[in-house]
Amino acid sequence: MIKRNTGFSNLTAGYLFPEVARRRREYAAGHPDAKIISLGIGNTTEPLSPHIAKAMSDYALALSTPEGYSGYGDEQGNSALRSKIAEVFYPKMADASEIFISDGAKCDIARIQTLFGSKVKVAVQDPAYPVYVDGSVVAGAAGKNNGNGYEGISYLPCTPENEFFPDLSKIEKNTLIYFCSPNNPTGATATKEQLKKLVDFANENGCIIIYDAAYFAFIRDKNLPKTIYEISGAKTCAIEVNSFSKPAGFTGVRLGWSVVPNELKFEDGSSVNRDWNRVMTTLFNGASNIAQAGGLAALDEQGLKDMTAQVDYYLENGRLIKNVLEGENFKSAGVVAYFTGNGPYVWAKFPGKASWDIFDKILDECHVVTTPGSGFGPAGESFIRFSSFGHRADIEEACKRLSLLKL
Numbered sequence: 001m002i003k004r005n006t007g008f009s010n011l012t013a014g015y016l017f018p019e020v021a022r023r024r025r026e027y028a029a030g031h032p033d034a035k036i037i038s039l040g041i042g043n044t045t046e047p048l049s050p051h052i053a054k055a056m057s058d059y060a061l062a063l064s065t066p067e068g069y070s071g072y073g074d075e076q077g078n079s080a081l082r083s084k085i086a087e088v089f090y091p092k093m094a095d096a097s098e099i100f101i102s103d104g105a106k107c108d109i110a111r112i113q114t115l116f117g118s119k120v121k122v123a124v125q126d127p128a129y130p131v132y133v134d135g136s137v138v139a140g141a142a143g144k145n146n147g148n149g150y151e152g153i154s155y156l157p158c159t160p161e162n163e164f165f166p167d168l169s170k171i172e173k174n175t176l177i178y179f180c181s182p183n184n185p186t187g188a189t190a191t192k193e194q195l196k197k198l199v200d201f202a203n204e205n206g207c208i209i210i211y212d213a214a215y216f217a218f219i220r221d222k223n224l225p226k227t228i229y230e231i232s233g234a235k236t237c238a239i240e241v242n243s244f245s246k247p248a249g250f251t252g253v254r255l256g257w258s259v260v261p262n263e264l265k266f267e268d269g270s271s272v273n274r275d276w277n278r279v280m281t282t283l284f285n286g287a288s289n290i291a292q293a294g295g296l297a298a299l300d301e302q303g304l305k306d307m308t309a310q311v312d313y314y315l316e317n318g319r320l321i322k323n324v325l326e327g328e329n330f331k332s333a334g335v336v337a338y339f340t341g342n343g344p345y346v347w348a349k350f351p352g353k354a355s356w357d358i359f360d361k362i363l364d365e366c367h368v369v370t371t372p373g374s375g376f377g378p379a380g381e382s383f384i385r386f387s388s389f390g391h392r393a394d395i396e397e398a399c400k401r402l403s404l405l406k407l
Helices: 006-010 018-031 052-062 078-090 107-117 130-137 192-204 270-285 287-299 301-325 356-365 392-402
Strands: 099-102 121-126 155-156 175-180 207-210 240-244 256-259 334-340 345-350 383-387
Touching: 006 130, 018 356, 052 287, 052 301, 078 099, 078 287, 099 107, 099 270, 107 130, 107 207, 107 240, 107 256, 107 270, 121 130, 175 192, 192 207, 287 301, 301 334, 301 345, 301 392, 356 383, 356 392
Parallel strands: 121 155, 121 175, 175 207, 207 240
Antiparallel strands: 099 256, 240 256, 334 345, 345 383
16 A cells, blocks of 8 residues: 655644635534625635736637647746746846746745755744645655644744744754745735845855745835845845736636746755756646736736736725724724735734634624634734735625624
């Protein structure tokens, strides 16, 4: 008999978001009259831009003609899309040879874990997007959960007390550092000064940063960096992963990209870009040609305008949620809500309360689904993440219900 991958036996619970969905289904089954509103999973809700949708539709219809048909494309992605991403998002910072098109940032992170293997040391912001940790466990780069987290992973608390930026001195040399900005779940966005500290630390200590910039389009403060490559020295220590999911509404379409600089090297001097190219050509057959046509449309003048409007819509939802969490019923219970206006999530602390208990209370009394902060890591305990992804009418109704919550 073939032995089970010990990484799966080391996982202590189901992946966070399916667990949230399971609890929602169970509650709905027991309360069929409840009109449940989700402020939980960060799934986009608004329709695609007609301009972007038409580009995909036209491409799909062209596939039914001899002159418009195409089969496999380059595994690294459509060359025009790679060039356009470099031009629009990384002017004078990256070229097309460093851009790899994918089916989304989450899948890229899994392939990155394949790239670096099971022997690499891992550090994560705490709290953090669960795939960094769970994927590392499955890949064998982390061990069992000791009650305070998984063995082999350095957890870097990012809390209000340290302005959501970690103590880098806790990171060992030659470590893979997962860093997300704007952060999921806290919404905190790193400053140029903070990222410079991170980049300098990585270069000085042989570390590589996996920089998750999936929420870059939400940054409205012009003084905040939208890519790590705005920081000098980043190209010798950082891989960036990114996505069309949130700004273009492509959570179901599936399209993203990674940036792997030509200057980035392994300990032996070999090219990370070359090995990443091997990963993509071996383990991936390329993103959908139809989705890539949508990506190109998203990056022209009209597409960029449409994406900005959609992001602004969600940011306004976030402001509505933050306002209700600053109401008297929450203030009197000591609740503090954090929302920067540069990300889609409101991160709220409920002092002295367990995250899942608050999740259950809000679901039971308000019929609103949230996400428990403890699911993002030990430092997320007592916090709740509220997602701003939703129809405006649903957000307003959820806020009305939350304003009546008794804590």
